[in-house]
Amino acid sequence: MTNLIDKSTVFTHTESVNKPSSRISQAWKVAPNVFSSFRFAWAGVIYTFKTQRNFRIHTAIALLALSSGLIVHVTMVKMAILALTCALVMILELLNTAIEAVVDLTVGTQYHQGAKIAKDCAAGAVLVSAIASVFQGKRILKIYEKVVW
Numbered sequence: 001m002t003n004l005i006d007k008s009t010v011f012t013h014t015e016s017v018n019k020p021s022s023r024i025s026q027a028w029k030v031a032p033n034v035f036s037s038f039r040f041a042w043a044g045v046i047y048t049f050k051t052q053r054n055f056r057i058h059t060a061i062a063l064l065a066l067s068s069g070l071i072v073h074v075t076m077v078k079m080a081i082l083a084l085t086c087a088l089v090m091i092l093e094l095l096n097t098a099i100e101a102v103v104d105l106t107v108g109t110q111y112h113q114g115a116k117i118a119k120d121c122a123a124g125a126v127l128v129s130a131i132a133s134v135f136q137g138k139r140i141l142k143i144y145e146k147v148v149w
């Protein structure tokens with residue numbers, strides 16, 4: 001069981017939650033413009049890439065599928081579906097990481113049935129999308145026919 005949150009992060013968050021007015025001013029300071037928002041969003045992607053093995057695997061498979069799509073010259077529409085399918089899996093992995101972090105923030109290392117349900121369902125969403133994307137990718141690319149035959 002991995003706990004994504006360290007104690008100092010929890011303390012800072014609790015402090016800001018207890019002071020609503022300071023939270024608003026902090027939010028303004030934290031993301032003063034749209035470029036900062038992009039930077040923080042990108043930091044989330046980098047964090048997930050660094051800490052989540054499954055996200056790295058999904059990224060590698062997505063790159064492989066997209067480059068295969070280019071190599072076998074699939075149509076633009078099929079390429080778009082392929083890209084969206086890959087993106088969906090990665091988006092759900094990002095949300096899974098976010099849910100894990102919120103659960104860890106709430107219950108820490110304590111066992112809680114609600115925490116188990118939240119984490120299992122979030123992981124289940126990734127699993128379902130990954131299975132669907134494998135079938136979708138195989139159908140679109142028809143790699144077996146092109147490469148094997």
Ligand SMILES: Nc1ncnc2c1ncn2[C@@H]1O[C@H](COP(=O)(O)OP(=O)(O)OP(=O)(O)O)[C@@H](O)[C@H]1O
Pocket residue numbers: 001002003052054096100107108109110111112113115116119120123
């Ligand atoms: N606080 C908790 N209370 C009860 N069960 C928990 C708790 N934390 C984790 N679990 C159980 O342990 C499993 C693994 O949790 P963990 O936080 O290690 O996720 P993970 O292995 O990083 O998941 P993923 O591979 O999806 O990133 C969860 O799916 C859940 O069933």
